[in-house]
Structure formats: C-alpha cells, structure tokens
Amino acid sequence: MKKTTVLLAGTALTMASFSSLAAEEVNVYSYRQPFLVEPMFESFTKDTGVKVNVVFAKKGLDERLVREGKYSPADVVLPTDISQMVKLVEKGVTQPVQSDAINKSIPEQYRDPNGHWYALTLRIRNIYSAKRNGKPEDISYEDLAKPEFKGKVCTRSGKHPYNLSLVSSMIAYKGEQQTKAWLEGVKANLARRPQGNDRAQVKAIKEGVCDYSLGNSYYFGQMMKRDDQREWAESVYINFPNQGNRGANGNVSGMVMAKHAPNKANAQTLMEYLAGEKAQSVYAEVNMEYPINKSVPVSKTVAAWGDFKAEDMSLVQIAANQAKAQKLIDEVQFDH
Structure with a gap:
C-alpha cells in the first residue's frame, strides 16, 4: 500500500509538473508569414519563458476556428488586414480583450472600441x-x-x-x-x-x-x-x-484573441508584448513596417523614404x- 501510495503521489506530482509546463505556452494562428513574426515570438519566449506554437496559413483560418468550435487550441490570431479582423469578429470566433497596456500602446484610431481587434503595424x-x-x-x-x-x-x-x-x-x-x-x-x-x-x-x-x-x-x-x-x-x-x-x-496587420482561448492569460500577455516597445521595434527594424506604437521610431531604411501625411x-x-x-x-x- 505504501509503495502504491508513493507511486501515485509521484505520478500525480509528475503529471502536475507536466501540466504546469504545458500551461506555459500560447497557440497562435497566423496569416502573417513566418519570417515576419517569428522574431517577435522568439523574443517573447526568451523574455517570458512562454512557448509560442504557431499554425501558418494563407487563408481559411476563420473557417477552421468555426469548425473547431470550443475545442479549438487557438489563443491568438494574427490577421494581415482589417478585412480579416472584421471577418473573424463577424463569424463569432473572437473575444474582447480589455488591457490598459494595449490601449496605452495602440492609438484609438487603430483599435476596436469593444476590444475585439487591435492593429499592430501600419x-x-x-x-x-x-x-x-x-x-x-x-x-x-x-x-x-x-x-x-x-x-x-x-x-x-x-x-x-x-x-x-x-x-x-x-x-x-x-x-x-x-x-x-x-x-x-x-x-x-x-x-x-x-x-x-x-x-x-x-x-x-x-x-x-x-x-x-x-x-x-x-x-x-x-x-x-x-x-x-x-x-x-x-x-x-x-x-x-x-x-x-x-x-x-494605410492598411494594417493586427491581432485578436480567439473565443475559446485555452491559455487566455498567456494570450493576453503575448498581445500586450506585441503592442509593446520591444516587439514594435522588431517590426520596425526587421519588417520595415511603421510601428503602431507611436513611441517607437521607424527604421533608418524606412526613414530614408521620407516623411508623409x-x-x-x-x-x-x-x-x-x-x-x-x-x-x-x-x-x-x-x-x-
């Protein structure tokens, strides 16, 4: 009996450890190409310890989310344009995110007033x-x-x-x-x-x-x-x-939180990170896009193209x- 008890306790401890480790992840469905977003994910994991699992696709992620329903593993979706963000909301596969950190980083012009979508780059x-x-x-x-x-x-x-x-x-x-x-x-x-x-x-x-x-x-x-x-x-x-x-x-890339996000806390942490200065700087330097976060400067390459309205x-x-x-x-x- 003692051996069995010890074995079960050890098994429970091991399972708990695995569960804890498994929880330190976030699942992303991305319309954006790997070379455009992987640098941000690598930086996020290095800074937070949260692993980012990514599914890349050129189309059909909205249908996939509908099909998967409440069993969907998706936490965050990265669309390439406002039209894709709107489609995700219309299909009922998003949930609102209320975050002071995100709202501070992203101007009102570039976010949904109900918190269902946020722009990331211009x-x-x-x-x-x-x-x-x-x-x-x-x-x-x-x-x-x-x-x-x-x-x-x-x-x-x-x-x-x-x-x-x-x-x-x-x-x-x-x-x-x-x-x-x-x-x-x-x-x-x-x-x-x-x-x-x-x-x-x-x-x-x-x-x-x-x-x-x-x-x-x-x-x-x-x-x-x-x-x-x-x-x-x-x-x-x-x-x-x-x-x-x-x-x-200007058109935008953006982010939404999936309706049934199994790792909701990590999902919000990732979204806040992508809107923050460090990730926005990577968007600017690596992707040569205009940061949506106004506190982050454009790259020297982009700056050379000139100022504009x-x-x-x-x-x-x-x-x-x-x-x-x-x-x-x-x-x-x-x-x-």
Missing part, C-alpha cells in the same frame, strides 16, 4: 512609379483613373485585402458613386489583368509592362534586401499619395465599408 498603400519617367512632384490615387494613365497601371487583384481597404477608404471620403467611377477608370487604365502580388507589379514596371503600380511600403524594403529583387526596387520611386489633401491610405480616419469607419467595397469591385468586374 503599411502605407504607396504608388510606385518608373524612374525612367522621372519622379512625380505629386500623385494621388485618383490620378490612376485619369485618361493620361491609359495602359500604364499594374495592380494585384482588387479583391485582395490591401486593395479592399483602399477602396473602403475611398468610399468613406468620396462616396460609393465616385468610388465606382474611380474603379472603372483604373480598370480602363490597366496594362494587364490584375495578377500576382505587390512585388510582381514592381517587377512589371522594371520590365516595361507598366509605369505605375499600387504596393505596400514594406515590400520596397524587402525587395532591396534580396539580390534577385533589388533591381526591381531600384527601377522605381516609392511615392506617398494624396499628400496635398487627405493623406496616404497619413489618413487620420478610424479603422472602424474603413471596416464599415468593406462589404460595399467588395460589391463595387464585383460590379465593375475589376479583375476580369
């Missing part, structure tokens, strides 16, 4: 232009629809979250009718059907397919770091649109126009 939707034509003194999103740009514009799919957010912003400023006319004008000016990613558009400029393209700011820095893509970046100017009026449109519109307003933007893009058959 990427400006720049207009790239061919150096062979000289740097434009001023350029706007509206210019891309003007007749003189006929056959000179390249872009990825209008339905991609980055472009969807731009159209949503345009609706907020211009209304649906003017935005539809703008989409029709841009479509008429395309040098080819929308295809590829943002980098592919810069490559097309280098190859003479077009002279202008839409592209996120951090891709410029990423291309400059790669031997096989540096020539693409060196062939273009990176321009901040609409500096004479409302400012340049950004839109001051709340993400809540942009999110409210997502369905309208999708509808207009379909109506003008932008991708066809």
